[in-house]
Amino acid sequence: MNIDELKNAWNDDVSDDTPEISIEQNNKINLPLEKIRKNMRMEFWSTIGILIFGFVVVWIPVPEAPFKFKFYLTVLLFSMVIVVSFFFSKFFKLYKDISSPMLKTYDSLKDLMYQFDLNKQYYLSFMLSFVPFLVCELIIVIEFLPHRKPLSDIKVATTIISALAIGMFGLFLLGKYWYRIFYGKYVQQIENLLIELKK
Amino acid sequence: MTSVEQEFLHKIEKHKGIIFKISKMYMDDKDDCDDLFQEITYQVWKAYSGFRGESEFSTWLYRIALNTAIVFLKSEKKRSFIGNEDFTDYKIIEDEYDHEKEEKLSEMYKAINQLNPIDKAFIFYYLEDFSGREIAEQMGISEGNVRVKMNRAKNKLKDILNSK
Numbered sequence: 001m002n003i004d005e006l007k008n009a010w011n012d013d014v015s016d017d018t019p020e021i022s023i024e025q026n027n028k029i030n031l032p033l034e035k036i037r038k039n040m041r042m043e044f045w046s047t048i049g050i051l052i053f054g055f056v057v058v059w060i061p062v063p064e065a066p067f068k069f070k071f072y073l074t075v076l077l078f079s080m081v082i083v084v085s086f087f088f089s090k091f092f093k094l095y096k097d098i099s100s101p102m103l104k105t106y107d108s109l110k111d112l113m114y115q116f117d118l119n120k121q122y123y124l125s126f127m128l129s130f131v132p133f134l135v136c137e138l139i140i141v142i143e144f145l146p147h148r149k150p151l152s153d154i155k156v157a158t159t160i161i162s163a164l165a166i167g168m169f170g171l172f173l174l175g176k177y178w179y180r181i182f183y184g185k186y187v188q189q190i191e192n193l194l195i196e197l198k199k
Numbered sequence: 200m201t202s203v204e205q206e207f208l209h210k211i212e213k214h215k216g217i218i219f220k221i222s223k224m225y226m227d228d229k230d231d232c233d234d235l236f237q238e239i240t241y242q243v244w245k246a247y248s249g250f251r252g253e254s255e256f257s258t259w260l261y262r263i264a265l266n267t268a269i270v271f272l273k274s275e276k277k278r279s280f281i282g283n284e285d286f287t288d289y290k291i292i293e294d295e296y297d298h299e300k301e302e303k304l305s306e307m308y309k310a311i312n313q314l315n316p317i318d319k320a321f322i323f324y325y326l327e328d329f330s331g332r333e334i335a336e337q338m339g340i341s342e343g344n345v346r347v348k349m350n351r352a353k354n355k356l357k358d359i360l361n362s363k
Contacts, residue, residue, distance in 0.1 A: 001306055001360050003353060009303040010220070010326040018219040019233045021211055023204065023244040031238065031270060101266040102246045102259075104339030105320065108266045186272075193269060196317045197340065197348075 036119075037095045039182050044088045051081055069144040073137065080133050087126040094119055109194050116187045120179055127175030134167045135160060207247050211240060214260055217327075221261075224319050225268040227312045235271050239264045262337050265323065269316040310359045318352035325349060 001009070058073045094115060101108060142156060151159075200208075211218075218239050219232075226232040243263050250259055311322060324334045334349070335342045 001303065001310075003357055003360070005303070006307050006310075006356070006360070007326055009300075009307045012300055013220055013304050013307075014216060015219065016216075018215045019236045021208065021215055021240055022237055023207070023241060031267070031272065035272065101242050101263040102249055103266070104337065105262070105266055105269065106339030108339075109269070112270070189272075190270065193317060196315060197338070 035186060036183055037092075040088070040091050040095070044084075047084050047088075048081075051077055051084065054080075066144060069140065072140045076133055076136055076140070080130070083129050083133075087122065087129070090122055091119065094122070106194075106197055109190055109197065113187075113190050113194060116183070116190065119183075120187075123179050124172065124175045127171045127178075128168065130171055131164065131167045135164050138163050203247075207244060210256055211243065211260075214257060215240075217257070217261070218264055221264045221268055221323060223308050224311050224323060225271060225316065227308075235268060238271060239267050242267045258333070258337070261323075261327070265320045265337075269320060306360075310356060313359050314352065314355060317348070318355060321345075321349050321352040322356060325353065 054077045055074065058070050058077065103111060138160060142151065142159065219236055222232045222235040222239065226235050243260055246263055250256065311319060314322065320338065321334070324337065329337070331342045331345050331349075334345045338345065340348075
């Protein structure tokens with residue numbers, strides 16, 4: 001078959017046996033954005049689950065635990081809930097607003113890529129937003145947990161600064177790794193299409 | 200059903216054949232093909248309120264259909280070497296069955312399926328007789344770039360067809 005015969009074959013393909021038309025969205029998820037949205041929902045509920053677990057652990061009745069200790073941790077966890085809700089509301093809004101198949105193909109792919117990049121930045125900010133919480137929790141634990149001998153100022157400062165440095169670095173790397181594992185292949189797919197179109 | 204829905208269904212009915220052909224160009228498995236067909240229909244419906252009639256409905260629809268097909272992901276089901284349903288389910292009943300035509304169609308789709316998603320879009324516009332200027336407008340690239348990419352896509356397709 002040569003390329004002209006191909007055109008004839010194309011014009012001859014007049015099958016009436018097409019699937020039924022439906023304007024309802026089916027439940028299958030085959031677009032990268034839908035996949036990401038599904039992952040996001042899963043992450044959101046896992047995070048909420050972890051935070052609820054945190055509240056339960058803090059309020060397990062332990063007579064030695066002072067009220068202030070529990071209260072500070074509760075306030076911290078509550079603040080984390082607000083931060084998590086803020087970021088996830090941004091993520092969900094982002095996915096609701098994007099996907100513009102009406103644009104020209106190149107612009108549509110660029111738009112998708114831009115939204116992925118924006119999401120990546122949000123994602124890393126989301127991970128880094130946990131650093132102050134970790135440090136605060138560490139301070140509360142250091143202050144309230146009984147020690148055999150009091151900690152020196154140097155030791156307290158070293159512990160907190162190390163936690164800050166390791167926490168920031170660790171969460172940044174975790175964010176990048178997590179993003180690559182869960183979303184990277186979709187981003188790569190769009191990136192490859194853009195390269196192909198630009199080549 | 201609202202009047203907008205009716206109007207839309209009336210319009211899309213006329214073009215369902217071409218949507219199905221695009222689905223077959225992009226998916227080599229019957230289930231994936233059906234899914235892509237439904238996804239395109241849904242995306243066109245979602246975008247329908249934004250259709251201003253500045254271009255032909257078909258031109259507008261092709262753009263959405265191809266943009267959807269290009270980023271469409273195949274289902275992640277485990278594929279068996281012998282178990283995949285192909286397009287035989289769509290074949291017409293034996294009395295009316297034109298073997299030669301079906302073979303040619305099968306050969307055509309098999310060859311197109313081997314191209315990458317961008318080349319498939321160029322081949323689609325070629326098969327639908329779009330001019331260089333129209334393709335450039337649809338794809339958002341220059342006419343010169345369209346010429347280069349069209350030649351490249353056609354050559355790849357020729358190589359695939361000749362290798363059979």
